[in-house]
Amino acid sequence: MRNFIRPQALKRILLWREVLVGAGASALGLWWAAGGAGIMRWVGVALAFGGVAILREGLLRLRRPPDGGGAGIVSVTERQITYLSGPGGGAVSVDRLGLVAIECSAGGAAVWHLADRDGNNVAIPADAENAGALYDALSPLPGLGQEELLRAAREQGAGRRVLWRATPDRLG
Numbered sequence: 001m002r003n004f005i006r007p008q009a010l011k012r013i014l015l016w017r018e019v020l021v022g023a024g025a026s027a028l029g030l031w032w033a034a035g036g037a038g039i040m041r042w043v044g045v046a047l048a049f050g051g052v053a054i055l056r057e058g059l060l061r062l063r064r065p066p067d068g069g070g071a072g073i074v075s076v077t078e079r080q081i082t083y084l085s086g087p088g089g090g091a092v093s094v095d096r097l098g099l100v101a102i103e104c105s106a107g108g109a110a111v112w113h114l115a116d117r118d119g120n121n122v123a124i125p126a127d128a129e130n131a132g133a134l135y136d137a138l139s140p141l142p143g144l145g146q147e148e149l150l151r152a153a154r155e156q157g158a159g160r161r162v163l164w165r166a167t168p169d170r171l172g
Contacts, residue, residue, distance in 0.1 A: 018058025025051030070127030076137045083124045090122040102152045103160040
């Protein structure tokens with residue numbers, strides 16, 4: 001099958017796969033909801049809602065800057081963000097994060113700066129392999145969603161901006 005489709009076309013199709021699956025599921029669900037009877041009508045409604053959720057997530061992923069080609073590899077496992085690189089690297093837990101910032105330079109790629117409450121700091125280039133996983137890992141933080149992360153990654157102005165800071169723990 002891979003020899004049947006040109007590599008450029010296959011790459012484009014795979015880029016849009018979530019959007020296509022979401023649109024197809026929504027269309028099928030609406031068709032079942034409109035023409036079905038009994039339980040099939042409710043299955044169609046549920047499928048349509050699920051398709052819309054998949055479609056929304058696919059559109060958000062399409063808006064992300066491309067990753068890969070930069071230094072290092074990002075891994076997110078069980079709410080731990082790990083950055084492996086020759087010149088450095090590190091790991092921080094999403095549950096212990098204290099600061100999320102992004103630094104943009106005039107000519108280079110953006111760099112994500114993550115610091116936890118234990119004093120661990122990690123600087124991750126936005127073009128590192130699998131850096132797109134940061135959007136999914138960081139978006140559950142209170143007050144920080146994928147829209148804010150996408151907007152910050154796409155801004156062209158040079159400088160460092162703090163996107164999120166943890167509230168201090170309260171006693172009692």
